[in-house]
Amino acid sequence: MSDSKVLVLVGSLRAASVNRQLAELATESAPAGVALELFDRLGELPFYNEDIDKSEEDGGVPEPVAALREVAGHADAALIVTPEYNGSIPGVLKNAIDWLSRPFGDGALKDKPLAVVGAALGQYGGVWAHDETRKSFGLAGPRVVEDLDLSIPAASLDGKHPRESTEVAARLREIVGKLAAEIG
Template sequence: MSVRILALVGSLRAGSHNRQLAEAAVKHAPEGVEVELFEGLAEVPFYNEDIDVEGSLPQAAAALRAAAGKADALLLFTPEYNGTIPAVLKNGIDWLSRPYGAGALSGKPVGVVGTAFGQYGGVWAQDEARKAVGVAGAVVVEEAKLAIPGSMTRFAETHPADDAEVVEGLTKALALVAQTVSAAA
């Protein structure tokens, strides 16, 4: 049986290095692991309890919840915006945290990785994302870490899928998330 990991990318930019990192995860997933890149995070409206109503849930939010519900685990790819996670990723976490105590993240393993322009590769944003998903009820896979600094220069001419060091770190993070799923089964 294959472990299904849903990838959420916190950058909407067309040339996003975090999106490219997620594409590398899809391409280089270890044997027995399938990574699905979620499309449509930009269409999910800001979380508002008034519109989170059964029977009239916004379609994009319902699609996000359904995709996360079908996944065995999630891997978040986050850049760092002003020292924290982008609003689009936080919004996705908020939608997945509801209904309180029974959201799509509840009890589900989640890893966080990413790349950023700064010298630390977005570790503040990754820490904030881990905190948010943990509060939302996920099982945070603390060991599944990958922070790649200097994204603008490192990936200026090389796709992350073609960077052996990146692929090794990404494969390790995916394997750790998959192991957490298997251990819980």
């Protein structure tokens, strides 16, 4: 049996972000038979604009968009790892959702299982952003697995890499395993 392929998107562009570290940890600790692929080009996506979202006959979409849609199309599931910016979804992630939702009703992640996790400042660890991300992706086509969640108050990590928390590492591994089990 081939590996299950899980697309990983990180809602922070910062190289040293805790959410990027969580994505690394998920990749390192994925259960056997599950391969995670981080798409690390969200910062290259132009803002969604239907005028440039053209069919191949019209010259195609910008290359970073085509690359995102291609990797999403080949994925069996998606793991979104995101902080919370001003109580909501980071703009770069919302933009990716918009590109992935097209063509509407038949986007690259249509009906594929998706989970949202992450860390943020504040005592709730980004719950608002995670809820909004689930809502937006739910409208965009993936099958959001609501009970696979992890919202970590960044301060609880005490400046350490998430891999240094056995609880966080175990929970993240469990989430990735359960997400892979949702692949149908």
